Amino acid sequence: MNVKRTLLSLLMAGLSLATYAQKQAPNGWHLSDPQTSGYYGISLDKAYNFLKGKKSQTVVVAVIDSGVDTTHEDLRPILWTNPKEIPGNGIDDDKNGYVDDVHGWNFLGNKDGRNVGKDSYEAARVYHRYKAKFENIKDPSTLSKDDQELYTMWSKAAKDVTKGVDPSSIMLIKRIYSEVKTGDSAIVKDLGKSVYSVKDLQAYTPKSKEAAAFKNIMVGTSAQNNNNTDITNKNLLDELESEMAKAESAQTPPPNYRGDIVKDNEADINDRYYGNNDVEALGADHGTHVSGIIAAARKNGKGIDGIADNVRIMMVRAVPDGDEHDKDIANAIRYAVDNGAKVINMSFGKGVSPEKSWVDDAVRYAESKGVLLVHAAGNESADNDTTWNFPNPVFKADKHRATNWITVGASGAEKNNLVANFSNYGKEEVDVFAPGVNIYSSVPGGNTYANFSGTSMASPVVAGVAALILEYYPQFTPQQVKAIIEQSAVPFTGDVTNPETGEKVKLSSLSRTGGVVNAYSAVIMADELARTGKFKTPGGKIKVDSKEVKIKKQQGAEKKKEKVKSA
Incomplete structure (x- = not known):
């Protein structure tokens, strides 16, 4: 939930009560159709009407997050259950190195049952870790190449911590x-x-x-x-x-919250088999909410409907109340890939990444195994083209870019507030926008729901659409699913507000596609690609699996009528 900047501004400004004319959109607005509701949702019902009569196959979506309430009424039916594991017998039945990993794994726990809840921020960890080494350096050019790189990261951390x-x-x-x-x-x-x-x-x-x-x-x-x-x-x-x-x-090194509990060797990426199977643990609000957006049981008359109707959610707990550790994220990605996930949602991020190469190796591994990664752009109203934001798809070693990665900014319900005022953006580094303001979904409590806002909510919207595509078109690669989602995004031609500067700009200046994700447009395009090998949508060319696929314009008045209108 993105309340921090607002809270601090209220506290420091003497409890100023700014009010806004914008009304709150109805619960579930993110699923609605812009043409019929007036809210800029993803046209999900139209997508399902189009898919009616087609068979689907189950898709496993891993959610790397804070945990999930496994007792929730809307999530119990859709949780991934490890078919090779006998629950509660204390034996690693499937011999994957993780004992009783029934619904996923918790990399923030100890085998004795203790779990990490609160943790520190990565910038503080980096700042104090290298402070003695670098604080008196006057001329960084005298350092070795490796130390110059480390110094640059430390300087960024120092600036973040002491600002x-x-x-x-x-x-x-x-x-x-x-x-x-x-x-x-x-x-x-x-x-x-x-x-x-x-x-x-x-x-x-x-x-x-x-x-x-x-x-x-x-x-x-x-x-x-x-x-x-x-x-x-x-x-x-x-x-x-x-x-x-x-x-x-800024003055005191943070406590070793994680190390004191987990007891692994955090400096050794090959020390992988730590943690426990408690996927709810502490502070599962965020992960429970994200999971519901993707796949809460549909049409059961309870709470909410998730986006994808034949999905199993695998929870991989690696995000504490604080900044995640690179080792945990790298191992979480590998765990998800090895256990059958085809889509991984990553609603987290930070400003420095001391072991980025470990995460990069895991991303390459996911890429080699045909797994799509969907990542939240961040909530600092910042330009990701010029600001450090990790993890990201650009590999540290060679500057190549992962082809199985989508970065998602947050959009709002209404035309005059289409880009969320907290959302990060980037003409090169943010691929698409998706609903992320007042998104209604499950929270811990068994039958409890709430509205959260953030790019953390926008990312699972895209992950849900990706899973929906793969349910009905399982032959597609991550690169093809990424291309479909991006090319089918509904363009917004009106002015939007730059979250950082407040200037009126075009959405195309804030993201690569200049559009908002749309499930209906996506499944139409997926179906066309499956049948003909070509995209049926207006304009240009697109690369799919390193081959250019020509895109031909839609023909016929009826199809034009069905097409979602541009703003």
């Missing part, structure tokens, strides 16, 4: 946190519940000035996040605690 941090700002954040906690405690007592949302506060009258102040923060944050009333006190407190930890990390 805007001084003792007075740390004291201010701590003071604000103390006041916020006082107000939160009062509301918890008044409402009789430890976790509450903005929705719960609508009929609540505070009894103290501290409670009133925190209610204002909650309501103001909701207003600045597209009137999302599902934002909770826990979301805001977690974000503020994270900011406190970041501020303190």
Whole structure:
């Protein structure tokens, strides 16, 4: 959930309550058809109408994330179950190195059952790891080639860690946190519940000035996040605690949260068989939400409908409350590939990557095995063409680009707010936009749902569309699925707002395709490619598996009528 910048701005600006005329779109708007609903969804019902009568085969989608609630009513039927593993017998039945990996694996755990929840930020880890080595270097050109590269990364980490941090700002954040906690405690007592949302506060009258102040923060944050009333006190407190930890990390090395629990050799990528099978563990909100977007059981009358109707979700837990570790991500990708995933969703990211080569090797492995990787662009309103954002598809060793990788920015429900104000962008580094604002999906609790926003929500929309294509057209390679998704994205010809500068620009300046993903357009194109070897859509040429496939224009009034209109 992308509430951090809004929260801090409210705290530092004296609880300013900016309001917006934009109304909140209905739950599930991301599945709707732009022509009939007015919301810029993915036209999913039209896609299924087109696919009616066609047979599908099951596709395994791995979600590398924070964990998943395996008891959730909308997720229980669609969880991947390892067919070669006997649950609970304490034996590695399939001899893959992971004992009782029934629904996936947790690389953030110990065999004794303990799990990593909170963790530090990669920039802080890198900054303090190399501080003694580089802090007194005056002329980096005197360093060896390898150390020059390391110095560049350390300098970036140092800038990220120390930017805007001084003792007075740390004291201010701590003071604000103390006041916020006082107000939160009062509301918890008044409402009789430890976790509450903005929705719960609508009929609540505070009894103290501290409670009133925190209610204002909650309501103001909701207003600045597209009137999302599902934002909770826990979301805001977690974000503020994270900011406190970041501020303190400029002066103090972060605790070894992961190492103290996992007990592997983090410096050895070949030490792979660590962790445990607890795929829910701690803090599974994010992974549960992402999983529901992709594949929550459809047409069961409960909660939400996922995008893909014949998918099994494999959870690979590798993302803590903090920054992921490169070793865990590399091993998570390999685990997913080795256990049959055809699509991997990666809704995470960070600013430095000390062991990028390990992740690159895993990406190459996925590429060689025909697995598509879908990655969230990030939520810093930044240009990925010029800003460090990891993982990414450009290999460190040779600067070649992975061909099995899609990077996704977040779009909103309405024409006048099409590009989410938090979304990263990039004419070269962001491939396509997809719905990522107020996306309604499953959260832990068995039968609980909420709206989250972020490119973390946009990425699984694309992963779900990719899985849908592979269900009905399993012969396609990752490169072909990527081409279909990108070429079928509905172009937006109106002006949009650059998230970083606020300028009015064209969507084509913020992404490679200049379009928003559309499931209906994608399956039409997939079907045409399967039948004729050619794409049936307007314009140009596209490379698929290193061969140019000519694209011919759609013919006939009826097909033109069915075509999703450009904005």
